[in-house]
Amino acid sequence: MSNFAMLFRGFSVVFTFQNIAVCLLGAILGLIVGAMPGIGSLAGVALLLPLTYKFNPTTAIILLGSLYYSNMYGGSFSAILLNIPGDSPAVMTMLDGYPMAKKKKRPGQALFTANLASFVGGTIGMIILTFLGPGLANVGLHFGPQDMTALLLVAMTSIGWLVGKNPTQGVILTMLGILLACIGMDPQTGSPRYNFGNMYLMGGIPFVPFVIGTVGFSQVLRLMSEREDKVDEKQMVTQKLTIRGSMLTGHDVKRLLPPAIRSGVLGTFVGVLPGAGATTGAFLGYAMNKAFKSEEPFGTGAIEGIASCEAANNAAAAGAFAPLLALGIPGSGTGAVLLGGLMMWGLNPGPLLFTNNPDFAWGLIASLFLANILTLMISIGVIPFLIKILTVPVKVIIPIVLVICMVGSYANTYSMYGVVVMIIAGLVSYICEKSGYSTAPMLLSFVLAPLLENNMRKAFITSQGSVGIFFTSPISCAFMVILFAIVLTPVVRGIIASTKKKKEA
Amino acid sequence: MKKVFLFVLIAALMMPLFANGDGEAAGSSAAFTPTKDITWYCTSKPGGGSDIYTRAISDAAVANGWLSKAPLINYKTDGAGEVGRNEVANTKQNADYTLLTFNSGDLMPMVANTPNRIKNFTPIAIMATDKQLLFINPEKAKYKTFAEALKAAQNGTQVVIAGSKGDDLELYGMLIKELGLKENQIAYITNDSTADAITSGLGGHVDLVMSKPAAASEYVKAGMLVPVLALSTSRFAGALSEAPTLKEVDSKYNDVELPVWRGIVGPAGMSEAAAKFYSDLAKKVSESKEWIEGYIQKNSLESSFMDYKEAKAYMEKYEADYLKKIGK
Numbered sequence A: 001m002s003n004f005a006m007l008f009r010g011f012s013v014v015f016t017f018q019n020i021a022v023c024l025l026g027a028i029l030g031l032i033v034g035a036m037p038g039i040g041s042l043a044g045v046a047l048l049l050p051l052t053y054k055f056n057p058t059t060a061i062i063l064l065g066s067l068y069y070s071n072m073y074g075g076s077f078s079a080i081l082l083n084i085p086g087d088s089p090a091v092m093t094m095l096d097g098y099p100m101a102k103k104k105k106r107p108g109q110a111l112f113t114a115n116l117a118s119f120v121g122g123t124i125g126m127i128i129l130t131f132l133g134p135g136l137a138n139v140g141l142h143f144g145p146q147d148m149t150a151l152l153l154v155a156m157t158s159i160g161w162l163v164g165k166n167p168t169q170g171v172i173l174t175m176l177g178i179l180l181a182c183i184g185m186d187p188q189t190g191s192p193r194y195n196f197g198n199m200y201l202m203g204g205i206p207f208v209p210f211v212i213g214t215v216g217f218s219q220v221l222r223l224m225s226e227r228e229d230k231v232d233e234k235q236m237v238t239q240k241l242t243i244r245g246s247m248l249t250g251h252d253v254k255r256l257l258p259p260a261i262r263s264g265v266l267g268t269f270v271g272v273l274p275g276a277g278a279t280t281g282a283f284l285g286y287a288m289n290k291a292f293k294s295e296e297p298f299g300t301g302a303i304e305g306i307a308s309c310e311a312a313n314n315a316a317a318a319g320a321f322a323p324l325l326a327l328g329i330p331g332s333g334t335g336a337v338l339l340g341g342l343m344m345w346g347l348n349p350g351p352l353l354f355t356n357n358p359d360f361a362w363g364l365i366a367s368l369f370l371a372n373i374l375t376l377m378i379s380i381g382v383i384p385f386l387i388k389i390l391t392v393p394v395k396v397i398i399p400i401v402l403v404i405c406m407v408g409s410y411a412n413t414y415s416m417y418g419v420v421v422m423i424i425a426g427l428v429s430y431i432c433e434k435s436g437y438s439t440a441p442m443l444l445s446f447v448l449a450p451l452l453e454n455n456m457r458k459a460f461i462t463s464q465g466s467v468g469i470f471f472t473s474p475i476s477c478a479f480m481v482i483l484f485a486i487v488l489t490p491v492v493r494g495i496i497a498s499t500k501k502k503k504e505a
Numbered sequence B: 001m002k003k004v005f006l007f008v009l010i011a012a013l014m015m016p017l018f019a020n021g022d023g024e025a026a027g028s029s030a031a032f033t034p035t036k037d038i039t040w041y042c043t044s045k046p047g048g049g050s051d052i053y054t055r056a057i058s059d060a061a062v063a064n065g066w067l068s069k070a071p072l073i074n075y076k077t078d079g080a081g082e083v084g085r086n087e088v089a090n091t092k093q094n095a096d097y098t099l100l101t102f103n104s105g106d107l108m109p110m111v112a113n114t115p116n117r118i119k120n121f122t123p124i125a126i127m128a129t130d131k132q133l134l135f136i137n138p139e140k141a142k143y144k145t146f147a148e149a150l151k152a153a154q155n156g157t158q159v160v161i162a163g164s165k166g167d168d169l170e171l172y173g174m175l176i177k178e179l180g181l182k183e184n185q186i187a188y189i190t191n192d193s194t195a196d197a198i199t200s201g202l203g204g205h206v207d208l209v210m211s212k213p214a215a216a217s218e219y220v221k222a223g224m225l226v227p228v229l230a231l232s233t234s235r236f237a238g239a240l241s242e243a244p245t246l247k248e249v250d251s252k253y254n255d256v257e258l259p260v261w262r263g264i265v266g267p268a269g270m271s272e273a274a275a276k277f278y279s280d281l282a283k284k285v286s287e288s289k290e291w292i293e294g295y296i297q298k299n300s301l302e303s304s305f306m307d308y309k310e311a312k313a314y315m316e317k318y319e320a321d322y323l324k325k326i327g328k
Helices: A002-014 A017-035 A041-052 A057-082 A088-102 A107-142 A145-157 A167-181 A207-225 A231-236 A250-272 A278-290 A303-319 A321-327 A333-344 A358-381 A383-391 A394-413 A416-434 A440-463 A474-504 B002-018 B049-063 B078-089 B104-113 B146-154 B167-179 B194-202 B213-221 B272-287 B289-297 B308-325
Strands: B039-042 B072-075 B098-103 B121-130 B132-136 B159-164 B186-191 B208-211 B226-231 B260-267 B302-306
Touching: A002 A017, A002 A107, A002 A358, A017 A041, A017 A057, A017 A358, A041 A057, A041 A333, A057 A088, A057 A107, A057 A303, A057 A333, A057 A358, A057 A383, A088 A107, A088 A207, A088 A278, A088 A303, A088 A440, A107 A250, A107 A303, A107 A321, A107 A358, A107 A383, A145 A278, A145 A440, A145 A474, A167 A440, A207 A394, A207 A416, A207 A440, A250 A278, A250 A303, A250 A321, A278 A303, A278 A440, A303 A321, A321 A333, A321 A358, A333 B049, A358 A383, A394 A416, A440 B186, B039 B049, B039 B078, B049 B072, B049 B098, B049 B121, B049 B213, B049 B260, B049 B272, B049 B289, B078 B098, B078 B104, B078 B260, B098 B104, B098 B121, B104 B167, B104 B260, B104 B308, B121 B272, B121 B308, B132 B167, B132 B213, B146 B159, B146 B226, B159 B167, B159 B194, B167 B186, B167 B208, B186 B194, B194 B208, B194 B213, B208 B213, B208 B226, B213 B226, B260 B272, B260 B308, B272 B289, B272 B302, B272 B308, B289 B302, B302 B308
Parallel strands: B039 B072, B039 B098, B159 B186, B159 B208
Antiparallel strands: B098 B260, B121 B260, B121 B302, B132 B208, B132 B226
């Protein structure tokens, strides 16, 4: 139980006035940064990092760590209220959060659910991090390219849940997502592909502007075209603008706990894997929980839907610290910036960090617990103010959201390239949605395809082209079995059903 | 009334459109001293060799008071760094406050894949030369020495090396050419950064990891990576001295090395005064205690300073030689 003792030592480091103040500051900033579409934890941490140059390393990492973590809370705010994800992990929150706010007229409850689920997921992630941290990081190392490929193939099947009523259209959009993800540099040979000779396209299509465009900008276009319906605005605010009015009933809480706990465990694990971050965690959490029963179907405003992805993205953020602290390997882009920060403060991230700087490492982990509680309190406290956003007339919301989207896209690429991508993606997505295609499969495949390609090619190089590598490694073999089960079950069921029919006929 | 107010509000909000940021500071003929924030572009991910190098220079400069404020480091890894390099090359405004970490490993893909050339930049300095080693994971490696790995490859078992892109990939090509082996006998997996290559090595998914000393030093100290081949004409110092060079492994081979020079450049639009300032700054850094002890020795590099005029001649020759080699 020495980890527990170390954790208490960490708490003693955290409970100084300076560190608590900084934790609070990081939590608030993270909420703001997370709520703004396009500006996510990466931008927030990267912007604050130079300011922390002179700080004591422990204080600095507490600030940045709590910002990174509370960013996952903030992302759900704009997703639920405006149907625009604050950052990429919040994309799935949007699918159930916005319908719950708009159609079911329970925005306060939606926000409360998101916050509570984030808290549960994050706590689970941190408990696992505390007790299994270094071991977990080692497990992450065991995932070689063939294991990641198998895992990602299983994840790709989860797109099947998202295609909705018309599978053909869903598949078309999935393929489009994969094709768009191929634009850029070939990861193994470094030669450009599909870039039409354009320097910018050589870098590929940047993810954040693409998401903002597909979801945010098209939402703006939709709002603009539907402005004739003024009836909605008045009806929205029938709910009381108090915290008590937004509280969940006991029954609601009981509904959200199982998916949150399941997603929490899955999310932590996904966060530990190399290359997979909070976004992948949220996708997988949502997809996994779709397989379980829920009172309302996913996608119509189900509490379970919100809970599953919010818990997963917080857990993944916590899990991402495991490889960072234990091995000095950044699990995501934000982790990489944090790593740079560690070196800037004179620490040596690597396997010896826990041994050489225990106060730092355990101080950070303890501060995450604190950040979790602080962020929960703050985000519940601001719910009434957030709901007020819904009372703002649409004609004011449209330009504000548009500006935020543009700023976010620009900030992501430091050039108008991001804005151009956003606009084009938005137009295409708007046309798709109007024609009855849902763009969610395209987003999911766009995120997963590069990871899948990279790992698949590395696996094939190692195996010299043989497919056997997927079955000789125990982890990947297990995933391949799951994959076949998922793919073949409907086919088998279909055959059994039709044979039964033939017998009866 | 409302309409007038609205009109005034819109006009006021449009004001910033006409307030162009100021470009060159006035009086650029005098000696240059930075009055604004310096933006330093780094086209590789944080945690890798280029990042460590950039921070080492900036830290030494600030610690000794030669720069009043640390430069803002901007990681632009899009397009494998080409977008960042292109942006710096085309920077007109603020050219005097823009720097770019530029290594030979950046130059090679740049001239191979894009029309960008050294003439679009103002070379400022070359600070150090870096070389690579091959490492194994002592717990999981199938081959404990390079000789074993080589024998296995010659006998038909594939050996896999993981490394970063750019110069590591080029060095791999030179290595298999010297060994007389083909790509499928010793295979190479390209990663975005050395950190990813080391991760796959630690996980036991590859047989060897190619890395420069800086990125691997912490893992060597922890005993998680052991150097087995020095890609250089002489052994490295310190903890890396146990790795033999290729000639020591088998005397029928010549040593293989591809020294990576690490430099600093600015946009072509940078003024002569600014280039001289940064070049002098780099020279002071290269002689400072922080640089020599904290970076060069710690990471087993060779300090080899060239100022802006020498660096320009060197980089242009390197580019010309490389272009001839790839047939452009």
